[in-house]
Amino acid sequence: xxxNDGSLAENWIFERGGWQLDRVxxxxxxxxxxxxADQKVARVLSGWKPKVGARLPSPRALEKPIRARAxxxxxxxxxxILDFAETALxxxxxxxxxxxxTLVIHYPDVLLLADDxxxxxxxxxxxAARSIGESEVLAWNEVIRRDFIHP
Numbered sequence: 001x002x003x004n005d006g007s008l009a010e011n012w013i014f015e016r017g018g019w020q021l022d023r024v025x026x027x028x029x030x031x032x033x034x035x036x037a038d039q040k041v042a043r044v045l046s047g048w049k050p051k052v053g054a055r056l057p058s059p060r061a062l063e064k065p066i067r068a069r070a071x072x073x074x075x076x077x078x079x080x081i082l083d084f085a086e087t088a089l090x091x092x093x094x095x096x097x098x099x100x101x102t103l104v105i106h107y108p109d110v111l112l113l114a115d116d117x118x119x120x121x122x123x124x125x126x127x128a129a130r131s132i133g134e135s136e137v138l139a140w141n142e143v144i145r146r147d148f149i150h151p
Contacts, residue, residue: 061147
């Protein structure tokens with residue numbers, strides 16, 4: 001298997017880490033050439049197809065009227081990267097959507113682990129400003145996770 005090769009040999013997975021780093025060039029070869037291979041091994045072991053590209057969570061998992069409410073809240077959550085006078089400085093709408101959905105996905109976990117965190121406080125302020133209940137955001141979380149895990 002080569003670092004730039006698109007294939008993944010099964011025997012390579014089992015032999016991974018079985019050799020000792022006894023030479024400097026072998027160590028550098030390992031450090032510089034295996035990230036792509038490591039990612040493919042991780043995909044195979046996680047049940048994903050090794051040649052499929054990355055999937056991103058998307059606000060499109062939500063129905064249209066609900067998505068509009070989520071994007072309305074997005075305007076408050078990440079306004080510091082969306083409201084530049086010079087439009088070239090604003091991030092792409094797709095990137096903003098992924099960021100917002102990622103915040104929604106992680107909200108329940110952070111709520112359990114650090115209820116007094118700045119993240120939870122900011123989410124609650126945005127929800128209150130847009131008259132969105134916490135239960136609604138938790139429902140969005142379920143829909144988005146379900147769509148992301150089972151396309």
